[in-house]
Amino acid sequence: MTDLEGRFVLEVPPGTYTVEALLVGYGPARREVEISPGDTTKVVLKLEERPLKLPPVVVTATKKAQPLREVPISTSVVGKDELRARPAQTLDQVLRYVPGVELKGGEVGIRASTGYSQGAGSRVLLLVDGAPAITGDTGGINWDAIPAGEIERIEVVKGAGSALYGSNAMAGVIQVFTRRPSRTPRTWLRMAAGCYDRPYHPEWRWSSKLRTFYSFELSHSRRLGPLGVLISGSRQRSDGYRQNGDYLRHRLMGKLEAEPFPGSRADLTLHWAEEDRGQFLYWKSQEHALEVPEEMLGDRVYSGKFRFNGSFRLAFGPELAALFRGYTYRTYWHNFFHDSHDRSRALRAGCEARAEASLGELSFTLGGEVARDGVSSSMFGDHRLWDVAGYVQTEWKPSPLTTLTLGLRYDRQVVDGGDKVESQVSPKFGATFRLSPEMVLRASMGRGFRAPSVAERFTDAYIAGFRVVPNPELRPERSWGYEVGLRWTSGNLVADLALFQNEYWDLVEPQAVPGSPLVRMANVTRARVRGVELDLTAGLPLGFYGSLGYTYIVPREGRIAQPYGPEFLQALQPLEDSRELPYRPRNRLVASVRWKGGPFSAEARFRYASRVRRVKMYPQDERVPQYVVDLLGGVRLRNCTFSFRVDNLLQYHYTEVERNLAPIRSFTVTLTAEL
Amino acid sequence: MKKVRYILLLSAFAACGKGIGPTPKEVPELGVICGTVKFLGAWPDSTAEVRVAVYEEYPPKNFYDVKAFSDPLPVGVDSTAYKVMVSPGTYGWIMVAWRGEGRFWGPESFLGMYLDPDDPSHPGEVTVGPGEEVGGIDILADFSKRGQLPPEVIEVLEEQGVTYRPAPDGRGLGPGTGVPRR
Numbered sequence: 001m002t003d004l005e006g007r008f009v010l011e012v013p014p015g016t017y018t019v020e021a022l023l024v025g026y027g028p029a030r031r032e033v034e035i036s037p038g039d040t041t042k043v044v045l046k047l048e049e050r051p052l053k054l055p056p057v058v059v060t061a062t063k064k065a066q067p068l069r070e071v072p073i074s075t076s077v078v079g080k081d082e083l084r085a086r087p088a089q090t091l092d093q094v095l096r097y098v099p100g101v102e103l104k105g106g107e108v109g110i111r112a113s114t115g116y117s118q119g120a121g122s123r124v125l126l127l128v129d130g131a132p133a134i135t136g137d138t139g140g141i142n143w144d145a146i147p148a149g150e151i152e153r154i155e156v157v158k159g160a161g162s163a164l165y166g167s168n169a170m171a172g173v174i175q176v177f178t179r180r181p182s183r184t185p186r187t188w189l190r191m192a193a194g195c196y197d198r199p200y201h202p203e204w205r206w207s208s209k210l211r212t213f214y215s216f217e218l219s220h221s222r223r224l225g226p227l228g229v230l231i232s233g234s235r236q237r238s239d240g241y242r243q244n245g246d247y248l249r250h251r252l253m254g255k256l257e258a259e260p261f262p263g264s265r266a267d268l269t270l271h272w273a274e275e276d277r278g279q280f281l282y283w284k285s286q287e288h289a290l291e292v293p294e295e296m297l298g299d300r301v302y303s304g305k306f307r308f309n310g311s312f313r314l315a316f317g318p319e320l321a322a323l324f325r326g327y328t329y330r331t332y333w334h335n336f337f338h339d340s341h342d343r344s345r346a347l348r349a350g351c352e353a354r355a356e357a358s359l360g361e362l363s364f365t366l367g368g369e370v371a372r373d374g375v376s377s378s379m380f381g382d383h384r385l386w387d388v389a390g391y392v393q394t395e396w397k398p399s400p401l402t403t404l405t406l407g408l409r410y411d412r413q414v415v416d417g418g419d420k421v422e423s424q425v426s427p428k429f430g431a432t433f434r435l436s437p438e439m440v441l442r443a444s445m446g447r448g449f450r451a452p453s454v455a456e457r458f459t460d461a462y463i464a465g466f467r468v469v470p471n472p473e474l475r476p477e478r479s480w481g482y483e484v485g486l487r488w489t490s491g492n493l494v495a496d497l498a499l500f501q502n503e504y505w506d507l508v509e510p511q512a513v514p515g516s517p518l519v520r521m522a523n524v525t526r527a528r529v530r531g532v533e534l535d536l537t538a539g540l541p542l543g544f545y546g547s548l549g550y551t552y553i554v555p556r557e558g559r560i561a562q563p564y565g566p567e568f569l570q571a572l573q574p575l576e577d578s579r580e581l582p583y584r585p586r587n588r589l590v591a592s593v594r595w596k597g598g599p600f601s602a603e604a605r606f607r608y609a610s611r612v613r614r615v616k617m618y619p620q621d622e623r624v625p626q627y628v629v630d631l632l633g634g635v636r637l638r639n640c641t642f643s644f645r646v647d648n649l650l651q652y653h654y655t656e657v658e659r660n661l662a663p664i665r666s667f668t669v670t671l672t673a674e675l
Numbered sequence: 676m677k678k679v680r681y682i683l684l685l686s687a688f689a690a691c692g693k694g695i696g697p698t699p700k701e702v703p704e705l706g707v708i709c710g711t712v713k714f715l716g717a718w719p720d721s722t723a724e725v726r727v728a729v730y731e732e733y734p735p736k737n738f739y740d741v742k743a744f745s746d747p748l749p750v751g752v753d754s755t756a757y758k759v760m761v762s763p764g765t766y767g768w769i770m771v772a773w774r775g776e777g778r779f780w781g782p783e784s785f786l787g788m789y790l791d792p793d794d795p796s797h798p799g800e801v802t803v804g805p806g807e808e809v810g811g812i813d814i815l816a817d818f819s820k821r822g823q824l825p826p827e828v829i830e831v832l833e834e835q836g837v838t839y840r841p842a843p844d845g846r847g848l849g850p851g852t853g854v855p856r857r
Contacts, residue, residue, distance in 0.1 A: 201697045288697075339776070619760075620759070621699070622695055622699050624695055652693055
């Protein structure tokens with residue numbers, strides 16, 4: 001072993017020797033040396049930097065750090081390099097290129113879990129640094145409340161995850177990790193500006209003004225004594241490509257991190273965001289697809305979000321650790337619509353305590369959570385929801401090649417002091433078998449559920465000409481997910497193939513109350529989604545890097561005439577009188593080719609979704625597949641990166657949600673500087 | 676190689692502007708019911724929307740189970756052409772529905788219906804095949820008779836526990852009406 005400066009002394013008998021130096025993160029250096037009797041020979045070895053290709057480690061699938069190859073369920077990771085190469089305004093822009101993830105009108109789904117749920121809460125749980133970012137009133141996700149510029153890594157777990165995470169983790173979990181304070185002072189600045197192209201069809205040219213947008217983000221990080229500090233802020237403004245498409249957003253974030261004593265870590269994050277935006281509900285007509293009906297012109301929504309997250313982790317040695325977390329997520333919105341002025345305030349607050357222990361080949365995770373939603377709204381009324389949960393997970397390695405995981409969670413939800421009480425038990429099972437050093441086989445099954453949000457239970461309002469009334473008897477949506485997968489890593493190629501089946505019960509949808517002019521949310525749909533997913537990434541010659549993700553699904557809704565046995569066995573029983581689940585494309589493809597040569601980089605990205613076979617609101621409307629090509633180029637000069645980006649290069653026009661034209665072609669120039 | 680690049684570039688530009696365009700293309704597996712709506716009487720100032728609604732059967736088992744709606748018809752006109760795209764099948768009730776500002780669709784929305792040309796005392800039935808356009812489905816919509824549903828439909832509503840009596844202003848009385856707005 002050399003000293004810290006790399007110096008070493010070796011005393012050897014005379015002769016010819018090969019001296020080799022090894023250091024983590026560097027390639028080996030060798031030199032042949034001839035030693036004569038009584039000689040002292042000075043040898044200088046120069047090590048060349050060679051970044052380590054360690055297998056990725058993820059934490060979301062099992063709530064503990066684990067190599068990706070040992071995770072029994074499909075998991076995608078978007079790393080720092082990808083996030084840096086593709087600067088995005090909001091998190092949903094990044095997620096669109098993750099295989100198996102779909103976004104429709106701000107609703108996220110994994111493997112066809114969510115078509116367009118029209119008011120139902122999210123069937124995917126979003127976590128930011130371990131804390132849920134689901135709103136207390138609608139159970140949805142505010143994408144603008146996530147600090148896109150401060151994201152370090154994203155993990156997407158595909159499959160029911162309620163055995164560890166409880167409600168909302170019905171189809172999967174997306175976890176965002178924000179940047180940690182740096183040890184040395186660091187200032188980071190990003191400025192972006194751009195414009196939308198003119199609509200391709202002259203009939204759609206509704207504005208003579210160039211539709212522009214810009215964003216400005218500044219962040220500073222340093223150590224202040226024992227504290228790591230990160231502060232950041234941003235402003236984003238856009239005219240929008242369509243009427244009522246404009247927005248103005250502000251965001252501030254502060255993060256503190258400390259290690260009060262060895263083996264411990266504490267962090268505290270405060271995040272505030274506000275947005276003032278126009279509301280585009282649906283187009284005036286297909287002939288005027290970028291305009292809203294005249295009466296809706298000027299409809300606006302103002303919203304504010306405040307998030308607090310604090311955690312403390314304590315390790316009592318390599319075998320035992322504990323974690324305590326507390327969080328609050330306060331949201332506020334106010335609609336200024338031509339026919340209504342509704343407002344809502346919600347506060348979701350919760351805490352979690354968790355212990356992790358290792359005993360030889362066995363490891364345990366044991367935890368408990370308490371969360372409370374408080375809502376005060378002109379649309380939903382005043383309500384309180386309590387969730388209390390406990391969970392346990394065991395991991396056993398019976399051999400170096402095999403990992404088995406078992407988990408169980410109990411959730412109890414109490415609505416308005418006991419008016420309605422729901423209990424859920426969510427088990428899971430997972431296994432990985434290393435077939436060869438390159439190939440890992442995995443299998444998993446798990447249960448998911450989603451407790452109805454306050455909005456689903458208690459909406460009392462006029463919406464689009466219909467009167468929506470409360471349904472306090474709404475039951476939780478439930479799911480079982482099954483998956484078998486194979487992961488193969490060879491040199492620069494990683495291939496992952498998954499076969500899956502997801503069963504859903506009691507999906508919530510708006511439904512007419514029989515014999516009355518009323519609409520309410522109701523448990524309506526029994527569904528089954530079967531599919532296959534292929535995820536390929538490859539390092540190619542000449543500085544090229546490619547990735548391809550393809551998902552094929554068969555999404556059906558129907559009924560089982562005479563179900564027998566427990567719920568998880570119904571997956572084997574045929575679905576009768578079945579028809580296509582609405583708003584689900586059967587084929588999805590995302591592909592990208594990236595090139596890096598010296599300071600220059602370029603990337604072409606493509607995403608495709610086949611035409612949806614069934615929609616519910618306007619089946620008579622024209623439906624088309626999606627073909628979207630984005631181009632990115634950049635050059636790095638010292639600490640600055642200039643990049644240029646064209647989104648929807650081909651000006652391809654499609655709708656993700658009925659009567660809502662997706663963004664037209666836009667051009668963005670970005671300057672990122674690190675000081 | 677040059678040729679490939681040229682083809683790629685050309686196909687990229689040829690692809691521009693594809694997808695949905697300003698002129699709606701008909702979905703091949705759907706059919707079309709079209710005709711003219713002639714309005715009688717004065718248009719109420721509070722009109723928010725008027726549409727043609729298509730039901731599978733007459734009388735409908737559920738008044739709110741509308742199989743297809745037309746786009747909103749122009750307001751304030753004497754007559755207008757309309758078009759409703761529907762799945763292939765037979766439709767027993769095609770009616771014109773009105774909605775006032777701040778009001779919802781309901782039995783009181785009824786303005787008039789397509790009548791059987793051979794027996795104008797009954798609603799007309801229309802059968803549409805895939806990609807077929809069935810024209811001449813003309814409807815008389817009379818504002819003075821707003822909400823005056825055929826007795827068979829009222830019977831069905833009453834069977835479902837809805838007491839429906841058209842009010843003098845045509846708004847009707849039934850569950851949901853008169854509930855204060857939050």
